[in-house]
Amino acid sequence: MRVNRRLMLQAAGVAVALPMLIATAASAAPLRIAAIVQSLNTEYNVLWADAAKEHPALADGTATLTILDGRQDVLTQSNLFDTAITEKYDAIIFIPVDIDAGNEPLERARKAGIPVFGSNTVVSKTELYDAYINSNDVEAGEMLAKAVIDKAGDDAKIVILEGMIGQSAQVQRFQGIQNVLAGKPNVTVLGQNTANWSRAEAITLMENFLTANGDQIKGVLAENDEMAVGAIEGIRNYGLAPGSVPVAGVDGIKDALEAVKRGDQLMSILQDAKGQSQGAIDLALNKLIDGYKPRAAVWDANGGSLAWNEGKEQHYYVPWLAVTSANVDHVLSAH
Structure with a gap:
């Protein structure tokens, strides 16, 4: 489902002619995103999930995010895809347990019409993603x-x-x-x-x-x-x-x-968990909403280092930062 919010607002302005459309625009349901992660028993995945939950589009009701725990198991992740497909989520963000085993459930979601966006780890058939964001x-x-x-x-x-x-x-x-x-x-x-x-x-x-x-x-x-x-x-x-x-x-x-x-x-x-998680949400919303402007801090459009390029790329690399004794205090202060 792709939403043209601009057209909805324009339609809502024609108050006399289209009263029902006004009500529809005003009560548009949030877009529903499912994030299927590797395991919430690993600190990085927890950092990823916590950062994702802080995305501004969740706070203002543009979207909701459901974190689904893959428990470091390929079968569990496959079953979670079935859940997301059955419940008709608007988009899926996927951190696969296995580089090859993740291909088939991703294909099922695509066949069901649900776009899938990669983050952090990836599948081997990266062409199946609508877009993905990780680090090299x-x-x-x-x-x-x-x-x-x-x-x-x-x-x-x-x-x-x-x-x-x-x-x-x-x-x-x-x-x-x-x-x-x-x-x-x-x-x-x-x-x-x-x-x-x-x-x-x-x-x-x-x-x-x-x-x-x-x-x-x-x-x-x-x-x-x-x-x-x-x-x-x-x-x-x-x-x-x-x-x-x-x-x-x-x-x-x-x-x-x-x-x-x-x-x-x-x-x-x-590894920038916030950049990868919030960047993935931006990529999903860019697919679903016409004229979407990214809101994650990682993008150059918001003062970050990663080129947004109007969300047209299929693959985005978030830069690494080597932390040594020379810069660790600064990194810890922002952690």
């Missing part, structure tokens, strides 16, 4: 690998903590890591395994890496900050001082930023 995960992998290797040395022995296998962030961040390692032939990967984005699993995995390799490990590449913080705890549990082994992660969650401030974590790559 290959670039994030490159950034964290360079930071750790620059600190640990070009002949360092490192370990890699991967996210849930098959998610686009895991696939693309690992590609970025591989891009850097290809140019660093003397760097040795002593261990590589998934901790499924989980802090608890990362503690155990890091302890196992240390038990097998001891103080040979000179750097840790964690594909997200939950695992980075877990790796730091594993280092502490093993009896080493946090900060003695360089650790970098991605997302900019508060605990990671505090670890950067303490010197326990080398770097956190801040």
Whole structure:
């Protein structure tokens, strides 16, 4: 459903001729958006959802937003698509659990006439989206690998903590890591395994890496900050001082930023949850409302750095921010 609010207001002004249309315009129901996220047990998804709920279009009644928890399970997400289709939502925002498994439910929504907008992680068939907004995960992998290797040395022995296998962030961040390692032939990967984005699993995995390799490990590449913080705890549990082994992660969650401030974590790559979530809502409303003006702060139209270009692009990249000891206080003050 696409709404031309300008025409509705013009029609409403013809009070004598069209009294019924006036009433219709005045009582137009809010557009209904469903956001199907990966899991509300992860801090980034919670940050994403909280930021989305603060979009100005929700406050003024232009739209409503329902957050649906995928519980890190592809079948649950598929069933939530059925729910959104049955309940005839006007648009869906999708953060898929799996890069391939998310294609089929997205196709079902499109066949039902419901536009779908990507945010954060993506499906492999990105052409199915009406539009999507995320950050370049290959670039994030490159950034964290360079930071750790620059600190640990070009002949360092490192370990890699991967996210849930098959998610686009895991696939693309690992590609970025591989891009850097290809140019660093003397760097040795002593261990590589998934901790499924989980802090608890990362503690155990890091302890196992240390038990097998001891103080040979000179750097840790964690594909997200939950695992980075877990790796730091594993280092502490093993009896080493946090900060003695360089650790970098991605997302900019508060605990990671505090670890950067303490010197326990080398770097956190801040992922703009507000830009991605509110940007996705703007893309959905731009599809549904003629003449829509974006309202998220991320867009250049509102003083941000991301070019809106009248909402005509299919893909938008929100920039990363490398958080180090040099800028962590400023980032924390705005967190």
